[in-house]
Amino acid sequence: MKHNTKNTDSKPRVRVKIWVEHDGNMIMSDYLADLLVKIDETNSIKKAAELLNLPYRTALKKIQEIENSATTEIVSTRSGGATGGKSKLTESGRELIKKFNQISDKVMESDGEIFEPKSE
Numbered sequence: 001m002k003h004n005t006k007n008t009d010s011k012p013r014v015r016v017k018i019w020v021e022h023d024g025n026m027i028m029s030d031y032l033a034d035l036l037v038k039i040d041e042t043n044s045i046k047k048a049a050e051l052l053n054l055p056y057r058t059a060l061k062k063i064q065e066i067e068n069s070a071t072t073e074i075v076s077t078r079s080g081g082a083t084g085g086k087s088k089l090t091e092s093g094r095e096l097i098k099k100f101n102q103i104s105d106k107v108m109e110s111d112g113e114i115f116e117p118k119s120e
Contacts, residue, residue, distance in 0.1 A: 014107075014110070016107060017029070017030070018030070018100075018103060018104050018107060020099075020100060020103070021069075022069045022070060023069065025065065025068070025069035026065070026069070027065075027066050027069045027070045027096070028066070028096055028097075028100040030104075032062060032066060033097050033100055033101070034052060035048055035049075035052060035054070035059060035062060035063075036074065036075070036089055036093055036096075036097055037097065038051050038052060039075055039087050039088075039089060040088065040089045040093075040094075043086050043087060043088060044085070044086070044087055045059050045060060045063070045075065045077070045087045046059075048087075063075050066096075070092070070096065072090075072092045073090050073092060073093075074089065074090060074092055074093035074096065075087050075088070075089060075090065075093060076088050076089075076090050
């Protein structure tokens with residue numbers, strides 16, 4: 001008989017993957033939020049993609065898919081030159097991440113409520 005060596009005093013945990021769709025197209029997920037946050041931190045799609053071990057072209061494609069589905073610009077880009085290019089999140093991009101994080105937080109908060117003993 002195999003014994004569970006994990007902490008048996010802990011309560012069950014809810015595990016979910018959350019994403020947001022618009023007209024059947026994904027516009028936000030943990031993965032996409034991570035990409036957008038890294039773009040905001042580095043001011044670079046290329047650097048963000050490297051940090052996430054993601055091909056640059058895939059990162060660009062994901063951004064285009066979000067923007068097409070959300071029908072708004074999420075990342076503002078300026079081409080290179082002597083000073084190099086720059087990518088920044090737009091207010092719409094920041095708001096999308098903020099709303100996604102709020103949804104995720106609410107779901108995770110409910111995890112604790114579901115398995116708490118009911119007081120009578």
